[in-house]
Amino acid sequence: MSINRTYDILCVSKATSPITHNRGSEGNETIVSQEAVATPHGIRWVPVLSGNAIRHRMIREPGARFLVDRWGLMGKMELRTLQFLFHGGSLDSGDSNESVARLKTWWRLFPLIRVIGGALPNLIVGGSIHAWRGIMVCRENENRLRTMVPADWMPEGHLLPADRMMGRYQYVRQDAGRTVPDMAETKLMALDEKSGQMIYSGQCVNSGAAFVHGFRLRSATPLDLGCLLLSLGLWEKENGTIGGMAAKGHGRLEMLARVTPDADQTELVKAYAAHVESVKDEAIAWLHSEFGAPREPKKKGKVKA
Amino acid sequence: MSTPLKVTAWLAAPLVGDPPHLDALCEWVVSQYAVSIERTLSGSGDPLRHQEIADCPHRSQRAPRCGAMPIPIDRVKLSDDVIVSRCSSPLFRTDYEYVDHFAMRIDAGNVGPLMAETGPQTIQHGSTATKAMFRPLRVRVVERVVWFCVAHGSQSGGTKRSPQGCLRKVLREIAGLGKKVAYGYGRVAKWEVEPFHADWSWFAPSDAGPVLMRALPRRLIELPERLQGYRESFGAVAPPYWHPERYMEIVEPC
Numbered sequence: 001m002s003i004n005r006t007y008d009i010l011c012v013s014k015a016t017s018p019i020t021h022n023r024g025s026e027g028n029e030t031i032v033s034q035e036a037v038a039t040p041h042g043i044r045w046v047p048v049l050s051g052n053a054i055r056h057r058m059i060r061e062p063g064a065r066f067l068v069d070r071w072g073l074m075g076k077m078e079l080r081t082l083q084f085l086f087h088g089g090s091l092d093s094g095d096s097n098e099s100v101a102r103l104k105t106w107w108r109l110f111p112l113i114r115v116i117g118g119a120l121p122n123l124i125v126g127g128s129i130h131a132w133r134g135i136m137v138c139r140e141n142e143n144r145l146r147t148m149v150p151a152d153w154m155p156e157g158h159l160l161p162a163d164r165m166m167g168r169y170q171y172v173r174q175d176a177g178r179t180v181p182d183m184a185e186t187k188l189m190a191l192d193e194k195s196g197q198m199i200y201s202g203q204c205v206n207s208g209a210a211f212v213h214g215f216r217l218r219s220a221t222p223l224d225l226g227c228l229l230l231s232l233g234l235w236e237k238e239n240g241t242i243g244g245m246a247a248k249g250h251g252r253l254e255m256l257a258r259v260t261p262d263a264d265q266t267e268l269v270k271a272y273a274a275h276v277e278s279v280k281d282e283a284i285a286w287l288h289s290e291f292g293a294p295r296e297p298k299k300k301g302k303v304k305a
Numbered sequence: 306m307s308t309p310l311k312v313t314a315w316l317a318a319p320l321v322g323d324p325p326h327l328d329a330l331c332e333w334v335v336s337q338y339a340v341s342i343e344r345t346l347s348g349s350g351d352p353l354r355h356q357e358i359a360d361c362p363h364r365s366q367r368a369p370r371c372g373a374m375p376i377p378i379d380r381v382k383l384s385d386d387v388i389v390s391r392c393s394s395p396l397f398r399t400d401y402e403y404v405d406h407f408a409m410r411i412d413a414g415n416v417g418p419l420m421a422e423t424g425p426q427t428i429q430h431g432s433t434a435t436k437a438m439f440r441p442l443r444v445r446v447v448e449r450v451v452w453f454c455v456a457h458g459s460q461s462g463g464t465k466r467s468p469q470g471c472l473r474k475v476l477r478e479i480a481g482l483g484k485k486v487a488y489g490y491g492r493v494a495k496w497e498v499e500p501f502h503a504d505w506s507w508f509a510p511s512d513a514g515p516v517l518m519r520a521l522p523r524r525l526i527e528l529p530e531r532l533q534g535y536r537e538s539f540g541a542v543a544p545p546y547w548h549p550e551r552y553m554e555i556v557e558p559c
């Protein structure tokens with residue numbers, strides 16, 4: 001019988017490229033996600049990484065990709081199956097019911113979904129994880145950080161205010177009529193017409209800024225912890241990013257993590273990977289029974305004249 | 306021996322929704338222990354049995370017996386089926402309030418290569434199971450949440466535990482308050498349990514007269530004269546506070 005217990009994973013991540021985890025735009029400039037913090041000098045707005053984004057990028061997506069890879073499901077899933085694995089599914093059936101047998105099967109086959117929660121068309125179940133928000137290491141957050149981080153992890157000296165770690169980016173989308181006019185069908189154009197060049201810019205958190213974040217797994221088994229660690233490892237291995245514009249090199253994080261209580265992480269990850277292999281056929285059959293198997297390609301019939 | 310206590314949750318993240326009642330928090334934690342003990346003893350692994358013990362019935366099921374779950378907070382029996390804990394409602398000051406959003410959108414570029422070529426090839430972002438969302442959250446910046454209560458210690462075997470110790474042991478399992486704790490909102494940085502000079506669990510003194518500190522049943526209790534800060538309403542006075550069976554005529558702080 002597995003032992004259920006609470007695990008805490010505390011992480012400190014340093015930005016190795018600008019972070020553009022945005023909350024929207026003002027005019028034609030993007031604004032980074034910020035939260036209000038009460039300080040002795042009043043309310044200050046400080047950049048933050050949302051727990052929702054952290055949970056998706058660091059756990060759900062790499063964890064789901066691992067399952068797809070191990071079970072050979074690439075190109076073999078219906079949209080609803082993908083929605084379940086990559087976005088937690090949707091409760092969209094009118095006949096909601098709580099079948100304990102289904103739930104037990106679900107948890108056994110998918111420790112990933114047991115960790116982060118999800119919904120079948122008529123059954124919704126919460127996960128066992130709390131993903132903390134990424135709190136910036138800055139002067140405004142100093143009091144909060146001292147309650148979360150071991151004393152030996154806190155940087156020495158004074159912390160910088162958040163606005164010192166804020167920066168800007170600017171890019172230009174070029175106009176092909178001007179950069180490669182020779183390749184156009186007619187050389188027209190380009191110089192006579194109005195340029196399609198666009199400059200876009202916005203706020204970012206500068207490289208070198210650090211964030212404290214983490215996870216708490218409540219009433220979790222070692223298999224659940226193995227699943228979480230494997231997902232985090234895959235995220236890191238694949239140049240883990242957070243926020244937008246990763247294609248331009250934004251959002252790279254370098255992470256340091258500590259698990260409490262201490263555990264043999266390699267063994268836990270191995271055990272989870274072995275579990276995934278052992279339930280492969282059953283899990284695929286279960287996914288097909290819940291969301292439907294991919295349809296056979298239609299045979300081409302004779303077209304009547 | 307029972308002791309008046311002041312319990313403070315220092316928050317490390319903004320709060321979404323409202324903080325819960327202290328007795329409800331304690332009952333939830335104890336119920337998790339109860340499930341674990343039951344599972345160990347019976348080895349049944351039956352989630353239905355666990356749900357029954359865990360004191361968290363479905364809306365359509367009967368509410369559990371009032372006061373069935375042992376918690377370190379004192380309770381007062383007002384009638385056969387109404388037992389009220391000696392703890393105040395949560396008290397907090399909002400320093401700032403704003404609206405945040407949480408979003409979900411299935412991205413064709415991301416999942417497209419994984420999709421079977423024989424199924425639907427169009428992702429509906431406006432409806433169906435793949436409907437995208439961008440939902441608002443009312444977020445409040447709250448430094449701390451305070452409850453006043455009267456708690457008792459415990460003795461098992463040769464080990465004695467003080468009321469503060471008992472409450473601390475239970476509360477350390479609570480990592481977040483309010484809604485969307487899975488996203489990191491309402492994170493508790495530190496629990497503080499300290500002795501308090503008086504019992505402010507139901508009523509607190511003021512110059513104008515006693516102030517109501519928690520919801521109490523209107524018909525089962527005689528309200529003190531010159532009572533301040535209350536209104537008559539319809540609601541629950543014991544966990545689970547959301548359960549329709551718990552609803553009755555009450556007076557609640559306002």
